């Protein structure tokens with residue numbers, strides 16, 4: 586890490602680290618001692634600073650609140666046995682951050698600000714990176730519009746911030762998922778490929794209905810016909826069908842996941858054919874019936890590799906093989922884990938060192 590940016594640092598005088606229960610870390614509820622903030626005004630990013638975590642004052646008229654000019658990223662820092670802390674493929678998130686910004690008519694952020702904001706904050710709060718297995722420091726960069734103006738027009742000012750907090754595993758058991766055939770997450774020409782705040786607001790009602798029906802998660806299908814599988818909740822849906830890894834191609838309705846990309850890279854190295862294409866609901870259900878669907882999982886930074894226990898479609902629930910016995914997803918999970926925690930050589934250059 587090279588310190589080239591001028592980042593002002595004010596440290597907290599009252600750390601909450603000692604009071605934090607690292608054995609009880611529900612996702613997204615625990616925040617470290619500090620956060621990163623920068624302001625965009627007059628066409629440039631200024632006031633780059635790390636300050637104590639806490640509330641910020643904002644006008645109630647900011648257009649982020651009214652019109653949803655807001656988006657985020659999600660990545661993780663891992664502690665290795667030798668104390669080193671690395672972040673997994675943050676360069677990919679930096680690129681996606683700017684794709685989201687452009688879609689929402691918001692300013693892009695230079696990649697070195699993205700990377701150094703994360704590196705500086707994680708280094709300052711390095712004692713917050715958990716050392717238990719399957720735990721990590723979740724990193725949440727985000728940007729939102731701050732003009733106090735109710736006109737429906739792009740804001741001229743923005744804030745970029747980063748929050749971090751320790752997390753354990755996101756899902757505790759294999760998922761019973763439902764194929765959603767009414768609601769839609771993303772449509773062609775829309776903003777499904779962006780990590781836009783509004784995409785997640787609109788997913789909450791369908792997700793709650795699925796939970797009320799007893800499912801853990803839903804599988805989104807295409808907006809036009811509901812015939813093709815797109816994603817699984819806020820993770821990419823991946824399947825092993827007839828010995829091939831298949832997943833929806835990363836077009837405008839699909840969030841181009843870093844985990845998805847990583848799984849594809851590993852599969853190719855292992856000689857497994859990979860198909861990024863339209864994935865028909867019909868072929869997945871057929872595969873579940875005839876046993877050719879040997880693996881199914883969600884892939885994402887928060888969810889990691891989340892195995893699917895059963896898939897429900899039109900009132901019928903199809904159980905897949907016992908997740909513990911699945912060769913591919915277990916191998917992917919173990920390989921990814923070993924690389925992220927420094928237990929296997931990082932031959933791809935995926936780990937970005939932030940703290941020695």
Ligand SMILES: *Cc1c(COP(=O)(O)O)cnc(C)c1O
Nearest residue numbers: 819820821840842843844885886
């Ligand atoms: C964040 C996200 C993913 C996973 O992306 P990763 O980069 O692997 O974390 C997949 N789908 C949606 C809708 C997401 O928001």
